[in-house]
Amino acid sequence: MATTYDVSASRQTFAPVRLGLSLLANYRAALRERHERRQLRARLSDLSDMALHDIGISRGEIDYVAANRDVDPRGVQSAR
Structure with missing residues (x-):
């Protein structure tokens, strides 16, 4: 008894x-x-206002920084 398989059908599956x-x-x-x-x-949000100031963001920028992690809110370009 020979069994054959249709390869084209398996690709569609x-x-x-x-x-x-x-x-x-x-x-x-x-x-x-x-x-x-x-x-x-x-x-x-857990950081103090002074600590946020040290890293260069304000409390009002937290949502923006969290949503756009690849963008520096200060506009500083990293030297990669």
Whole structure:
């Protein structure tokens, strides 16, 4: 008894699985990013006004800094 498999059919079967896994990975990354933003916001909120001044931000900029971690609110470019 010979059994044959159609390879083209299996590619079509795996495409929705890959899409589902990709969506789950994107969702997990978004949750992780949200969690990190919330942690950063909480840590910055716990600092005194003097400590915030030392790192160059004001209390009113905490939400902006937490949401835009890659952007320096002072406009200083890092020397990478």
